[in-house]
Amino acid sequence: MQKILIIGATSAIAQATARRFARxxxxxxxxxxxxxxxxxxxxxxxxxxxxxxxxxxxxxxDFARHPALLDQAYEALGGLDVALxxxxxxxxxxxxxxxxxxxxxxxxxxxxxxxxxLTHLAxxxxxxxxxxxxxxxxxxxxxxxxxxYVYGAAKAMVTVFCxxxxxxxxxxxxxxxxxxxxxxxxPMTAAFDKGMxxxxxxxxxxxxxxxxxxxxxxxxxxGFWAFIMLAIKHIPEGIFKRLKL
Numbered sequence: 001m002q003k004i005l006i007i008g009a010t011s012a013i014a015q016a017t018a019r020r021f022a023r024x025x026x027x028x029x030x031x032x033x034x035x036x037x038x039x040x041x042x043x044x045x046x047x048x049x050x051x052x053x054x055x056x057x058x059x060x061x062d063f064a065r066h067p068a069l070l071d072q073a074y075e076a077l078g079g080l081d082v083a084l085x086x087x088x089x090x091x092x093x094x095x096x097x098x099x100x101x102x103x104x105x106x107x108x109x110x111x112x113x114x115x116x117x118l119t120h121l122a123x124x125x126x127x128x129x130x131x132x133x134x135x136x137x138x139x140x141x142x143x144x145x146x147x148x149y150v151y152g153a154a155k156a157m158v159t160v161f162c163x164x165x166x167x168x169x170x171x172x173x174x175x176x177x178x179x180x181x182x183x184x185x186x187p188m189t190a191a192f193d194k195g196m197x198x199x200x201x202x203x204x205x206x207x208x209x210x211x212x213x214x215x216x217x218x219x220x221x222x223g224f225w226a227f228i229m230l231a232i233k234h235i236p237e238g239i240f241k242r243l244k245l
Contacts, residue, residue, distance in 0.1 A: 003029075
């Protein structure tokens with residue numbers, strides 16, 4: 001049995017992952033924006049086999065409240081083995097281009113909120129000498145594209161922060177996992193046309209559970225995204241800037 005904190009718990013990927021943890025009999029603590037959805041999710045996870053499920057409402061932009069929320073989760077769980085950070089939004093790129101205030105709000109949610117949580121969690125796990133920080137980033141952070149560069153910039157910040165944190169915590173007993181899902185069929189992507197590159201949340205959840213168990217540093221999900229992004233990252237800038245991506 002593991003003691004697991006899930007942040008952004010009502011996202012489709014987080015819900016699918018939580019169901020896998022519940023079937024193992026893990027002890028869970030959920031943080032999310034909607035108390036009603038959290039309550040329904042908690043009831044479902046208890047039925048599925050979780051040893052216990054507690055929850056609290058959470059706003060990624062409320063940085064000042066993060067320490068108290070994490071203390072509350074730690075006390076409810078009786079410790080912490082794994083923290084999965086899965087909150088986020090998919091910004092309207094055009095709206096972000098038109099207004100920096102809009103872009104800043106998206107960066108607060110998708111980047112700075114994650115960095116705030118990671119800072120507090122890393123210090124706690126380092127002091128106890130064990131634990132896993134699993135963070136959902138994105139292939140969008142691997143290279144800036146005109147269609148989503150505000151989102152990509154946020155995820156690039158998360159990815160690089162995790163790289164530095166992994167370097168800092170090496171040898172401390174704390175494992176840092178960066179998770180980069182490709183296209184996933186979720187409510188957040190409901191407006192997109194779906195094709196063969198799209199995955200279901202359950203596929204991503206299985207990959208997350210496996211990567212945590214194997215102590216991976218970074219993982220693309222599904223795995224073929226590693227090859228796609230390798231190709232994209234190696235396109236010369238003189239060519240890349242002309243592409244409509």
